[in-house]
Amino acid sequence: MALQIVHACVNCCACVEVCPNEAIYADTPHFLIDEAKCTECLGEYADPQCAAICPIECAIVNELGDPLNPPGSLTGIPLEKLIELGLYKAAA
Numbered sequence: 001m002a003l004q005i006v007h008a009c010v011n012c013c014a015c016v017e018v019c020p021n022e023a024i025y026a027d028t029p030h031f032l033i034d035e036a037k038c039t040e041c042l043g044e045y046a047d048p049q050c051a052a053i054c055p056i057e058c059a060i061v062n063e064l065g066d067p068l069n070p071p072g073s074l075t076g077i078p079l080e081k082l083i084e085l086g087l088y089k090a091a092a
């Protein structure tokens with residue numbers, strides 16, 4: 001099991017230091033997670049530490065592609081409002 005960092009990442013570096021397994025590294029165009037090292041923090045923390053500190057929604061996803069911090073989860077903006085403003089496209 002491993003999480004992934006995807007295109008929404010803004011390369012802020014916040015997640016690098018909190019990873020207990022040194023699984024996160026800088027790359028282009030954005031940081032990445034070494035899937036061989038990522039344990040999803042199981043056995044060490046109650047929650048994945050990278051997602052807990054990441055300030056950007058949808059930057060870190062699980063194996064199913066589901067974001068750990070989904071749209072509106074950090075800003076408090078309702079999903080309907082994000083869609084109305086054109087800031088988020090619902091899956092078809």
Ligand code: SF4
Nearest residue numbers: 019038040041048050
């Ligand atoms: S889930 Fe935990 S082990 Fe995996 S990259 Fe994030 S902080 Fe590191």
Ligand code: SF4
Nearest residue numbers: 009010012013015054
């Ligand atoms: S904390 Fe989030 S936005 Fe910052 S580098 Fe890590 S994944 Fe990217």
